[in-house]
Amino acid sequence: AQSVTQPDIHITVSEGASLELRCNYSYGATPYLFWYVQSPGQGLQLLLKYFSGDTLVQGIKGFEAEFKRSQSSFNLRKPSVHWSDAAEYFCAVATGDTDKLIFGTGTRLQVFP
Amino acid sequence: DADVTQTPRNRITKTGKRIMLECSQTKGHDRMYWYRQDPGLGLRLIYYSFDVKDINKGEISDGYSVSRQAQAKFSLSLESAIPNQTALYFCATSDRGLTYNEQFFGPGTRLTVL
Numbered sequence A: 001a002q003s004v005t006q007p008d009i010h011i012t013v014s015e016g017a018s019l020e021l022r023c024n025y026s027y028g029a030t031p032y033l034f035w036y037v038q039s040p041g042q043g044l045q046l047l048l049k050y051f052s053g054d055t056l057v058q059g060i061k062g063f064e065a066e067f068k069r070s071q072s073s074f075n076l077r078k079p080s081v082h083w084s085d086a087a088e089y090f091c092a093v094a095t096g097d098t099d100k101l102i103f104g105t106g107t108r109l110q111v112f113p
Numbered sequence B: 001d002a003d004v005t006q007t008p009r010n011r012i013t014k015t016g017k018r019i020m021l022e023c024s025q026t027k028g029h030d031r032m033y034w035y036r037q038d039p040g041l042g043l044r045l046i047y048y049s050f051d052v053k054d055i056n057k058g059e060i061s062d063g064y065s066v067s068r069q070a071q072a073k074f075s076l077s078l079e080s081a082i083p084n085q086t087a088l089y090f091c092a093t094s095d096r097g098l099t100y101n102e103q104f105f106g107p108g109t110r111l112t113v114l
Helices: none
Strands: A003-005 A010-014 A019-021 A024-026 A032-038 A044-050 A056-058 A064-068 A073-078 A087-094 A101-103 A107-112 B004-007 B010-013 B019-025 B031-038 B042-051 B054-057 B065-070 B073-078 B087-094 B109-113
Touching (some): A003 A087, A003 A101, A010 A019, A019 A107, A044 A064, A101 B042, B010 B019, B031 B073
Antiparallel strands (some): A032 A044, A056 A064, A064 A073, B004 B019, B031 B042
């Protein structure tokens, strides 16, 4: 069965520091992978997605993610974090036959000034 | 105006009450979904609908029912609410296509069952 693991429940970084949020997936075929962000009191917003092709994908708000098939990973990165990036981040995988999404448990990012 | 709206945004109710959460969309999408979010568990799929006559159970459908009144409307009902249904509920939509299509989420409904 498909699954997504986000091993870090809570991460704290200083503003201006680099960020990497980890995501590992389990899926037999080539996955469709996503990162969503949920700001406090808001719905989910898509940051970026990977379907095929270039394994380094660029998203909104300066985020990027790299698909590594050998490691079954899709880690999210940002070179310099801003205070407004404080939010909860969800990695998700789509099943191949439908549009159903399977979400990880999320990583809460706290940013200190 | 928001493309995916949910009403109400917040609701407090008592055990045993019937509750309906509503979702409307103006994106013209065929597919609609209901998720619940619990701390530490992420989002889990309750029901999904690929068109008005196609409704399917998701991962955690027990205790819930849905109605797709029109292409643009998808309601989630709790026939007899219980405290462990306290959660944040999200509606989402996606277009139909040959490949995967992005889901667009509403702002969520926070439900508390006392």
